[in-house]
Amino acid sequence: MSVLTRRHLLRRAALSASAVPAARLSVGAAATAAAGTGATLTGCDAGSESDPERRTSPEARLGLRFPERFGWGAATSAYQIEGAAKEDGRGESVWDTFSHTPGRVRNGDTGDTAADHYHRYLGDLDLMQELGLDTYRFSISWPRIQADGTGTPNQRGLDFYRRLVDGLHQRGIAPMATLFHWDLPQSLQDIGGWESRDVAYRFADYAEAVFAALGDTVPVWLTINEPKTVVQNGYLGGHHAPGLRDPAAAYLVAHHLQLAHGLAVQALRATGSDSRIGPALNLHPCYPADDSPGVEEATRLYDGYENRLYLDSIFKGAYPADVLADLGPDSRLAQGIRDGDLAIISAPVDLLAVQYYTPIYVTAGGGITRKWPTSVASWQQIFPEGMYDILTRVTRDYGDVPLTITENGLPTPDVLAADGTVDDPARIEFLRDHLAAVHRAIADGVPLESYHVWSLMDNFEWNEGYEQRWGLIYVDFPTQRRVLKRSAHWYRGVIADNAI
Structure with a gap:
């Protein structure tokens, strides 16, 4: 890896981690801003921002009906909601x-209790039913199944997920x-974590046990959640x-996460199961920030790191040549690829889970900039058109693989009123x-099956x-009281009508 590449990777990480938020506007204001620049926001034809009802009532319907049997869901992950960390x-x-290391998490918060879902799952299931969900995407805690990441599975952990299912x-x-939604057993981290090729095979053993x-x-299995975020x-x-x-380790980690994905796909196939399986990738459409010289090439390379590194290896059986060249032939990624690895990684999948939150605008120097208002999460630019662009791009570049959206949402400063x-x-x-x-996107031929709100x-x-609230359901963490937010009532109506 060249010194220049190393600097670019570190700068990219710093921008992602600590970018200063732009001025925050409402989503409707973001749509108005988009219209002012000539961008097309899907749905505006059904109720433009000049329409007083739409401007004043977020519940105003657009008259858009979804296909029959379209699945409506919501998503969570184990460490974020379960609690019961030592039970x-x-x-x-x-x-x-x-989270227990001082200075790592805001306010010193930990997931020890979280939303206490481990003890309150029956009530949470009733709330899902009240919302009318067709599908629920959750994750299984690897250390709840194998405390040290290996060996005989913990029956009490398996029993919890059996009761949930x-x-x-x-x-x-x-x-x-x-x-896998990021909660690697610490014992495996102690032997190298995802830098160790052996951990990918330990993951396959864990998958077999589950x-x-x-x-x-379980009719649908997802393997690795957002390998890019781990990287x-x-x-x-x-x-x-x-x-x-x-940075030297980061893309070797990417390879081992992709290898773990492929091994899990093979493990499910070996059981003869009729269940479907695929990866869950957070995909960010990358756009040139302007028309300056070199910006197209910089955007293409940025897209390679953001999207094609994961999509190409799974669906084309090869890593992007421009990314490999940028990392260099002596990179730990290049040196870590063994014969047969990419055949494992590209084992055929049944679907792709897409997670969309934000676009990325790339400068000629390989940096990123803001174009749209951000949410409470300063890294998230509000740009609905990016959802259309990423879905159609996946179908255009990788064929008619069935898609599901497994995360899409917004943090807002929610307050429980009197x-x-x-x-x-x-x-x-x-x-x-x-x-x-x-x-x-569906109308334009994208084979999308379902949508899951995060969270x-x-x-x-x-x-x-606990600073950011992303849920449809408000959790009063001191009491663990659950309250359906206004958005939850709205989403229940969307599900019932199969329309927005």
């Missing part, structure tokens, strides 16, 4: 270690289970577990405008602790 044989994860079926909700226990009761936030920026800043309600109109606007983009409920938001 029933659960081992320590890298996030337990990270059975409860979903009893309520007519389809389970969608993610095998498949054996839950089998076809960029955990190994470049250092603001996620395991908290490292090591009358027991939570008013979050900005979240409704955000979801409505992004769903309009989804509708347009079902407020949770432990990684290094932000």
Whole structure:
């Protein structure tokens, strides 16, 4: 890896981790700004920003109906909601270690209790049923199944997920289970974590144990959640577990995460299961920031690191040549690829889970800049058109693989009012405008099957602790009281009508 590449990677991580927020506007104001620049925002034709009803009422309908049998869902992850960190044989994860390290997480928060879902899952299932969810995407805690990441699975951990899955079926909700959502057992980190090739094979063993226990009761399995986030936030920026800043290691980690994905796909196939399986990738459409010389090439390379590194290896059986060239032939990624690895990584999948939050605008120097208003999360630019662009790009470049959206959402400064309600109109606007983009993508031929809001409920938001609220359901963490927000009532109506 060249010194220049190393500097670019570290700068990219720093920009991602600590970018100064732009002026924050409502989602409707963002749409108006887009219209003012000539950008097309999907759904505006059904109710423009000049329409007083739409401007004043986020619940105003656009008259867009979704295909029959389209799936409506919500998503969570284990460490963010379960709590019960030391109960029933659960081992320590890298996030337990990270969150208990002073200075790592805002306000010193940890996931020890989170939303206490481990003890309150029955009530949470009832709330999912009340919302009318068709599908629920959750993750399984690896250290709850194997405390040290290896060996005989912990039956108490498996039993919890069996009860959860059975409860979903009893309520007519389809389970969608993610095998890994960042909570690597600390014991495996102690032997190198994802820098160690052996951990990919330990992941395959863990996947086999979970498949054996839950089998076809889970119709859809997702392998690795957002490998890019582990790479960029955990190994470049250092603001996620395991908290490292090591560019040389980062892309070897990317390779081993991709290898783990492929091994899990093979493990499910070996069982003869009829369940479907695929990866969950957060994809960021990359645009040139301007028309200056060199910006197109810089944007192409940035896209290589953001998107093609993961998409090409899974769907084309090769890493992008420009990324490999930029890292150099002596990079740990290049040196870590063994014969047969890419055949494993590109084992055929049944679907791709897409997660969209923000666009990226790239400068000629390889940096990034802001074009749109941001949310409470300063890294998130509000640009619904990016949803359309990334969905159509995946279908155009990688064929008609079935797609599901497994994360899309907005943090807002929610407050529990004296009358027991939570008013979050900005979240409704955000979801409505992004769903309009989804509708347009489907109309233009994208084979999209379902949509999951991030998140079902407020949770432990990684290094932000409990500062950011992303949920449809408000969680009063001191009492663990649950309250349906205004957005939850709106989403229930969307599901019932299959329309926005």
